[in-house]
Amino acid sequence: MSSNLILNIIIFTSLAGLSAFAVFQTKSLNKSEEDLKKLKKSFDRLDEQAKLIVKTDLELNKAQEELDKRLNGLDALQQTSRSMSTTLDENEIFNRLDKSLVIGLGFEKNIILIQDKNKKFISRIKLGIEDENIASIISELEKSAEVLKFLNEGDTLSSATSPQDMKLSIGKIFNVEHFIISPIMTKNGMIGIMFVGNGTISSAVTEGDKEMVSILASQIGQSLENARLFEEAFRASQILDTKVKERTKQLASILEEVKYISKAKSEFISAVSHELRTPLTSIKGYASILIAGKLGEVPEQVKQRLEKINIHSDNLVQLINNLLDISRIESGRVEMSIEKCSLPDIIENVRDLLNPQMREKDINWKAEINENIPEMLLDKHQVERIFINLIGNATKFTPQNGIIGVKADYDNDTATVEVSDTGIGISKDDISRLFDEFYRVENTINQNVKGTGLGLPLAKKIIEAHDGKIWITSEIGKGTTFHFTIPIKQ
Amino acid sequence: MSINIGIGFSQDINIELAAAKAVSESITKLGKQRVDLCLVFSTIHYPPQKTIPIIKQAFKSKTNILGCSSAGIILSDSIETRGIAVLTMCSDQVKCGIGSTFNITSENVREAGIALAKSTLENFGQHGRQVSLFFIDGQIGNSSLLLKGLQEVMGNIFPIIGACSSDNFQFKNTFQIYDEKVTQHSATGLILGGQVSAGIAGRHGWRPLGKPRIVTESNGNIIKKIDNKKASLLYEEYFGKEAKNLGIEHLSKITILYPLGIFIGRNNEYLLRNPINILHDGSIICQGDVPVGSEVHVMIGNKDSCKKAAIEAAKEAKKNLLGKEAKLVIIIESMARLKLLGRMASSEIQGIRKIFGEKVNIIGMYSNGEIFPFQTDEKFKKPLLQNESIAIVAIS
Numbered sequence: 001m002s003s004n005l006i007l008n009i010i011i012f013t014s015l016a017g018l019s020a021f022a023v024f025q026t027k028s029l030n031k032s033e034e035d036l037k038k039l040k041k042s043f044d045r046l047d048e049q050a051k052l053i054v055k056t057d058l059e060l061n062k063a064q065e066e067l068d069k070r071l072n073g074l075d076a077l078q079q080t081s082r083s084m085s086t087t088l089d090e091n092e093i094f095n096r097l098d099k100s101l102v103i104g105l106g107f108e109k110n111i112i113l114i115q116d117k118n119k120k121f122i123s124r125i126k127l128g129i130e131d132e133n134i135a136s137i138i139s140e141l142e143k144s145a146e147v148l149k150f151l152n153e154g155d156t157l158s159s160a161t162s163p164q165d166m167k168l169s170i171g172k173i174f175n176v177e178h179f180i181i182s183p184i185m186t187k188n189g190m191i192g193i194m195f196v197g198n199g200t201i202s203s204a205v206t207e208g209d210k211e212m213v214s215i216l217a218s219q220i221g222q223s224l225e226n227a228r229l230f231e232e233a234f235r236a237s238q239i240l241d242t243k244v245k246e247r248t249k250q251l252a253s254i255l256e257e258v259k260y261i262s263k264a265k266s267e268f269i270s271a272v273s274h275e276l277r278t279p280l281t282s283i284k285g286y287a288s289i290l291i292a293g294k295l296g297e298v299p300e301q302v303k304q305r306l307e308k309i310n311i312h313s314d315n316l317v318q319l320i321n322n323l324l325d326i327s328r329i330e331s332g333r334v335e336m337s338i339e340k341c342s343l344p345d346i347i348e349n350v351r352d353l354l355n356p357q358m359r360e361k362d363i364n365w366k367a368e369i370n371e372n373i374p375e376m377l378l379d380k381h382q383v384e385r386i387f388i389n390l391i392g393n394a395t396k397f398t399p400q401n402g403i404i405g406v407k408a409d410y411d412n413d414t415a416t417v418e419v420s421d422t423g424i425g426i427s428k429d430d431i432s433r434l435f436d437e438f439y440r441v442e443n444t445i446n447q448n449v450k451g452t453g454l455g456l457p458l459a460k461k462i463i464e465a466h467d468g469k470i471w472i473t474s475e476i477g478k479g480t481t482f483h484f485t486i487p488i489k490q
Numbered sequence: 491m492s493i494n495i496g497i498g499f500s501q502d503i504n505i506e507l508a509a510a511k512a513v514s515e516s517i518t519k520l521g522k523q524r525v526d527l528c529l530v531f532s533t534i535h536y537p538p539q540k541t542i543p544i545i546k547q548a549f550k551s552k553t554n555i556l557g558c559s560s561a562g563i564i565l566s567d568s569i570e571t572r573g574i575a576v577l578t579m580c581s582d583q584v585k586c587g588i589g590s591t592f593n594i595t596s597e598n599v600r601e602a603g604i605a606l607a608k609s610t611l612e613n614f615g616q617h618g619r620q621v622s623l624f625f626i627d628g629q630i631g632n633s634s635l636l637l638k639g640l641q642e643v644m645g646n647i648f649p650i651i652g653a654c655s656s657d658n659f660q661f662k663n664t665f666q667i668y669d670e671k672v673t674q675h676s677a678t679g680l681i682l683g684g685q686v687s688a689g690i691a692g693r694h695g696w697r698p699l700g701k702p703r704i705v706t707e708s709n710g711n712i713i714k715k716i717d718n719k720k721a722s723l724l725y726e727e728y729f730g731k732e733a734k735n736l737g738i739e740h741l742s743k744i745t746i747l748y749p750l751g752i753f754i755g756r757n758n759e760y761l762l763r764n765p766i767n768i769l770h771d772g773s774i775i776c777q778g779d780v781p782v783g784s785e786v787h788v789m790i791g792n793k794d795s796c797k798k799a800a801i802e803a804a805k806e807a808k809k810n811l812l813g814k815e816a817k818l819v820i821i822i823e824s825m826a827r828l829k830l831l832g833r834m835a836s837s838e839i840q841g842i843r844k845i846f847g848e849k850v851n852i853i854g855m856y857s858n859g860e861i862f863p864f865q866t867d868e869k870f871k872k873p874l875l876q877n878e879s880i881a882i883v884a885i886s
């Protein structure tokens with residue numbers, strides 16, 4: 001009984017224990033399940049976050065890729081611009097373009113078509129496009145009136161923004177899925193197109209690509225326009241250069257002719273003058289004999305005529321001498337008798353010589369001569385003739401009680417002389433011709449006073465023979481000043 | 491100097507001229523008449539049918555030519571997404587042998603690996619092997635099978651560096667170069683031996699994101715179900731609107747930045763698998779095997795983690811040279827990293843250059859799958875096919 005009881009107690013206790021254990025195990029299992037559920041929930045939450053991270057990362061990667069592409073494009077653009085801007089040769093522009101264009105922008109297919117004179121496209125750069133496909137691309141493009149219309153208006157077309165039918169049409173022409181086609185414009189309109197494209201779906205073009213290609217096409221247009229303008233200017237300058245050369249040649253030929261004529265003229269004048277002087281000497285000699293009454297007394301009237309013959313013969317001799325001198329100086333045949341001279345002394349001598357004529361008209365002599373002018377190496381006789389001509393002219397054109405001024409001064413290496421009068425003055429047109437041989441200004445004085453028109457040309461020739469210069473300033477009604485300079489050679 | 495190196499590069503738009511310039515620069519820098527090995531990396535803008543004959547013509551003696559297409563070229567001082575690079579090598583002490591296998595189909599990938607290994611070893615001859623470099627067509631679905639074939643012949647722990655050739659994200663224009671042959675669906679290889687040392691290392695720098703998931707149905711490199719749901723749902727959920735816009739057939743174009751990471755518990759590391767295609771039934775095709783029961787994560791990387799991983803790999807590769815000075819650094823880097831790093835890609839290479847010294851010759855390519863010894867605590871690390879990684883081989 002007791003053993004049964006004990007057994008029962010043991011069984012009961014065991015059952016109770018088992019029950020308690022079962023309850024505990026169930027609770028524990030429930031807790032594990034709950035933990036597992038919590039863990040699963042945590043994992044799921046983690047996974048949701050991971051999905052978010054992947055999506056964000058994907059977007060960031062895309063943005064990064066786009067940014068990299070833009071930066072690469074900008075690099076290419078900068079390099080291309082720099083490279084293009086340093087040449088004005090159209091072929092060289094394309095040579096420089098190809099590498100930076102393709103490698104920098106990173107498109108699979110690239111082509112630049114430029115229109116020729118007949119507005120037909122020709123391929124200038126192509127990469128990723130086979131030679132045999134070029135003709136059909138050009139042909140198809142030229143048939144695509146709508147595409148060309150947009151391009152002619154300066155619009156850049158892209159597969160990202162073009163209408164579906166146009167996208168398909170352009171894609172078919174160039175055999176690509178994604179593309180940008182931009183016109184190459186100049187001031188005169190479209191001259192070509194730039195096309196870039198990709199075949200694969202992962203290489204879709206973006207708005208940034210479109211901008212980039214558009215800018216590049218515009219720069220190509222500008223560079224080509226500059227190159228063409230330069231080419232035109234260069235050609236024009238070449239034509240001009242040729243014309244100038246031809247004209248120079250003609251002028252040189254004419255100059256040679258003129259020199260020949262001038263020489264012939266000088267030789268003619270020289271010969272004629274010599275031939276004239278001999279009979280003139282006889283005429284003058286016979287006239288003098290007759291005047292002197294060596295062949296018997298001549299009536300007064302005859303004598304008067306003979307004296308006129310004598311005077312005219314003198315004038316003629318002077319004219320011939322001047323002509324001979326000009327001719328000699330021109331031809332370089334004159335032998336200058338250079339010696340040390342004092343310019344103030346020469347001026348004083350000439351004044352003495354011409355003083356009677358000046359007195360006749362009560363002309364005032366006003367001299368400002370720097371007495372310190374050093375002695376110069378001059379042909380005294382010839383230089384006297386300069387002053388005789390200039391002062392003689394001044395006397396001729398200065399009215400009664402007028403003033404003739406002579407200034408002479410010097411600086412380091414040049415003597416400066418001015419001979420002025422208070423005469424009627426000379427017009428600008430006449431001034432320009434005053435040193436022409438035989439030119440005489442048409443005025444009332446010249447009509448009444450005889451002259452050869454050789455005095456001033458001779459003076460000029462003598463000054464030039466001394467390496468000097470002569471020029472005139474004049475004011476109508478107030479007077480004229482002749483200026484000349486002669487280098488001081490000691 | 492026991493090994494002479496010359497690297498030439500050109501991006502001339504004239505294809506033939508670019509090849510001529512690159513090889514000429516390379517030979518000039520090499521400074522030798524004889525060229526034992528020529529490695530060519532080219533972007534698809536330079537059709538190898540036009541460039542390789544010109545390159546071959548430049549060599550006066552028989553030269554082993556090897557190479558592949560790439561999404562970009564890595565050089566000592568720049569990253570180029572267009573161009574052709576030529577590495578020439580000459581050494582009396584270094585031995586090299588090249589091999590190839592063609593017409594690879596989904597049915598014979600492993601056998602192709604075996605054939606490639608045998609072909610390369612046969613050409614290499616009886617010398618001491620140091621390191622091997624393989625270029626596998628990036629269009630081959632399961633390159634890890636090819637690696638298995640290679641390892642069956644060469645051994646599981648023999649240092650293998652490999653690159654799956656790439657193009658500019660088109661996944662259709664890849665090519666391999668072997669001597670004068672330019673082929674697709676092929677693989678080529680190189681073994682270097684003799685008096686040469688190689689320091690190898692690789693990293694990825696991607697980090698797991700979100701909750702772990704279990705591969706519940708797979709067949710080799712095809713993941714059919716994850717957590718008993720169609721596999722593509724994972725990415726569809728993560729990418730949301732973007733996935734819908736792209737459509738399932740183009741989803742793989744962005745999954746390249748978010749590979750799957752297979753958790754390797756023992757090392758607390760993740761073996762990356764890049765989804766190369768997503769089928770209409772929602773299956774994800776990866777470049778390497780993903781066994782049933784694998785714990786997978788969606789992985790994420792950023793510029794800093796990528797650069798940090800590259801520096802770590804460079805330091806380890808240098809360390810593995812055991813104090814010898816690197817003459818040449820070959821970099822095999824995932825094209826996904828180029829996409830992620832963008833304009834900062836060159837700063838990553840500058841970081842590597844600093845570690846090996848300014849004078850070191852660097853050449854590299856952007857791949858669509860990388861083979862290098864997987865980072866473990868073990869002394870002998872087994873080469874595995876990985877993705878989104880950078881593999882560095884320093885040669886002394």
